[in-house]
Amino acid sequence: MDKAEGLKVDIADLRAWLSEEEEALAALREGRADALMGAAGVIGLSGTERPYQIFFQAMNEGGLTLDADGRILHCNPRFSAMVGLPIDALRNRPLADRVVAADRVRLSRFLTGHVVATCEARLLKDSGGTVPVQISQTPMELDGQRLSCLVVSDLTAHVEAERAVHESQALLNLFIQNAPASLAMFDRQMRYLAVNRRWRDDYRLGEREIIGCSYYEIFPEFMAEWKAFHRRCLAGEVVRAEVDRFERADGSIQWLRWELRPWFVSDGEVGGLIIFSEDITLQRHAENQLRVTARVFDQAGEAIVVTGPDNIIQAVNATFTKISGYTVSEAIGQQPSLLKSGRHSNEFYQAMWQAINSKGYWQGEIWNRRKTGETFPEWLTITRVDDERGEVEHYVAVFSDITQIKDSQRKAEFLAAHDALTGLPNRNLFHDRLRHALAQARRNNSRLALMFIDLDNFKTINDTLGHDVGDELLKQVATRLRDAIRDVDTVARLGGDEFTAIISECTAELANQVAARIIDDLAAAYTIREHSLYISASIGIAFYPEDGVDSAELIKAADAAMYRAKEQGRNRVEFFVPDLRVRLLKRAMLESALRAALRHNRLRLVFQPKIALREGHPVVGAEALLRWRDPELGDVSPAEFIPAAEASGLILEIGRETHRLLLHRLVEWRALGLSVPPVALNVSPRCIREASFAEQLVAEIAAAGLPSNCVQVEITEGALLENSDNVVANLEKLATAGIGISIDDFGTGYSSLSYLKRLPLTELKIDKSFVDGLGQDKEDEAIARAVLALAHALDLKTVAEGVETVAQLDWLTQMGCDIAQGYYFARPLEADDFKNLIEAKGREG
C-alpha cells in the first residue's frame, strides 16, 4: 500500500477518536474507568495504529511500556515531563528508579501481579520533589514477551482537592464546635451521639463523659413536658420555641430559643434528633432596652429625626409629625431639607455641617417650614452617631418648636423699639429708620422729606382733662397719622406730643400734599369719654439733600421749620428755609481766604503731561492746573473756589496770577536749557469775555521774553456758546499771535459744526466721561469716534482726557487719536517733577 495513502487519515475520524480518548482519559482520572491497553488496544488493529500513536504521544497522561523486568521500553513526552528527564535517559532504566523508595515494594508487587489494575505511587522528579500518581496497568504479550502498558495520571490536583476536603471537614467540625448556639445529636433512645462546646458550657457539663449516656440520665430533673417534645420530634415533627423562659437552679432567669429537629437515616427512618438551643437572655435585655428607647423616642416632647449617613430620613417620632405636619410615611425616605424654610443662606448650612463633621454636633436656632407652608423657629441639636469604625452611621436631629418663646422675644424686641402708648416706632427706631432711608436716598439719588409734627396746645388738654384723656388723644392721633401716610413711610413718636414722619422719594409737592392731609385729618373731632375734642398741628418739613445730608442736619432743619410754623401762628406747614446769612458768611469767608491766598502766593500750578500717541509716547505738552492749599482750610478744590471766584469777580485776578505763575516757570525752565513743550492754561469763560484778554496775555508772554507758542489756551465748549463778540475776537488775536487754542470738555456742549469751523481752533479735547467707557460702552465709543471724525474734518488735533487703562489707550491709538493725558501716563506733577520729566525725556530724545 502506498505509504502516503496509509498515512492518510480522515481528519474528522481522528478528531472523533481524540475526543473519545479525552473522554476515556477523563474517566480514568476520575476513577470511573480502567485503562485497557492490551493486545486489542495498541497493537494489531489495522488502520488504528496511527491514531493510537498520535494519541499516545499527545495525551495528557504519562504512557509507558515496561518489559518483564520492569524496565522502560518506551514512554511518551508527558511521562518524561512528569519526572523531568528526556525520553532517551529513561529508556531501559527500571521504572522503580523513578519511584520514591518507600513505594518501590508496592510497585514491584503491582507490576508482578500482571493484571488489569491500578495503584498509587509517588514519582521522583529529577529536580527534586515528588509527584503523586495513579498507575493503571494493562498486561499484554507481544511475540511471547510479557509486557506491561502503563498509564500514569498526575494526582497532584486530586491530592490537593482531598486535602481541601479534609480541611473543610475539620473546618466544619470547628465551626460546629464553636457555633454560638448549643448543638447536640441524639439517637432514638435519646442517647448522646455528639455535642458541641457550647452545649457543654451552657448546660455546665464540663468534660464529663456523656456520649452514649441518655439525655434523661444527664438531666434527671427534666420535666415530663420535654419528654413529650422529644417523642413528637422522634415521630418526625420539628418542635421549636422562639422565646422560652427557664429558671435555673440558682434562681436566675434564662431566656432560650430552641429547636428539636429529627434526623433521618438513608431509608427515611428517623435516626434520632438534634437539639439546638440558643441563650438569648442578653438579646432579651437588649430588646427590652430597645423597647424603652423606642418609647422615649415615640413619646418625647421634642421632635426626633434619624437619618442614615446619606442624610435620608430613616425614622421620625410622633412629635415630629405634630410640629412639622408631615406623617412618618411622608418623611421617611426624604431629606431633612424637606423642612427648609429658605430663610438661611447656603453659608449658614455649610457652617452647620462643618460643625457636625468636626465637632460631632451642632446646636442652634433655625427657621424651618411646616407642611402647611408656615415657617417656624426651632431649637435644633444635630448629633452625629458613628459606628465602631468611626464612620458616620446616623445623624440624629432633635428639635423643639420655639415659636412661643420667639413670640414673647419678639414682643420684647417690639416694645424696645416702639412707643408703648401708641405702638408707633419710638425715638430709637426712628433714628434707625431715618439713617436707613437716607442711605437709600443717597444710593438712589432721590429726595427724602422729614416732617416734624407737633400738636398745638396739647398741654392744655392734658392739664384740664387729665392724662388719661391726653393719652387716649395721642393714641387716636397716632392712628390718624398712620392712616395719612403710605405704608412704606414711617411715622414715629419722639415723645410727648411730638411726632415725625419720614417720606422717601418725595417732591416738595408730595410733601405739601401729605402735610395738608395730616393737618386736615388731625383737625376732625375726637370723641373721648363723652368729650368732643379738637386739636391742630404745626408741621415743619426739611428735604434731603438740600437742607441736610445727614440725620443730625436734617432733624435740625425739620425742627427749625416746625418752630417757624409755631411762630407763624400754628396749624400750618412750613418748609425749612436755609439761613441766607449763613451762606453769605461762608462765601465771604472763602473769598477772603482766596484774597489772602493771592496775596501770600498760596496758589500754585501742577502739570498734567500730554503724551503723543505714537512711537515712544513723547511728552508733547502739558495742562497747567491750579491748586490752593490754605493754612486753615487745607486743600481747597478748584471745584469749590473757582465758582466762588467767578461769582465775586476774583477770577480775573486769579487768571492773571495763573499767567504769572506759568510764565515764571517757563522762563526758569528755558534758562536751564530745557526744551519745554507748550503748556496750556485753563481760561475761565469770564476771562475770555474780557475785551483785553488776548492782548494782555500776548503782552505778558512777550515781556517774559518767551515765544508766544510756548503757551496754549484751553477754554470750555460752554464758553464758546456765550453770545459775545469779544470771545471770537480774543480767539482770533490769540491765533494770530501763534497761541494754540484747545476746546476743553468737548462733546458735553452743543456747539455746531458750522460755528466751530469759523473759529481758529487747534485742538479738541475729548471729555473724560466719554473716555471712561471706551472698550466697553458702545455709546461712549460712538461719541468718541464722532469727535475724532469731526476733529479730523476740521483739521484739529485730538486730545483724550482721563485715560486710565490700557484698553482705553489701545482703542484711542487704533482710532487715530493724536494725544492723551491721564493717570495711565502720569498724575498731575508738581513743577519740579514735571521739570525732571522733560529733562529726562529731553536726554532720551
Add this chain to the structure above:
Amino acid sequence: MTDPKMKPTQYVLRLYIAGQTPKSLAAVSNLNRICEEFLQGQYEVEVIDLLENPHLAEGDQIIAIPTLVRKLPEPIRKVIGDLSDTEKTLIGLQLKPR
C-alpha cells in the same frame, strides 16, 4: 395518539467490563437502573467481560473499561466509565440534549 404501526425506537446497548471489579459491577448496576427508568421496554443489553473474551474488544475499539456502546440506533455512541453520572450517561446516549 400514537400510531400503532410506529414502533418505538429500539436501543441496542453493549457494555464492556473486565471481571468483577467494583467499577464493572457499578457500571452494570447503573446501566440497569438507567434503562429501567428511561428506556423501559425499548432496549437490549449485552454485557461483555473482556477477561473472558478479550478479542471482542477489537470490534468496538475499546481502550478503557467499563465502556458502554450504543450499537443502535446509529450512529454508534460510546460512554466511558462506571455510568454513575446519570445525566452524563443520558447525554452520551443522546437521550437528552447536550
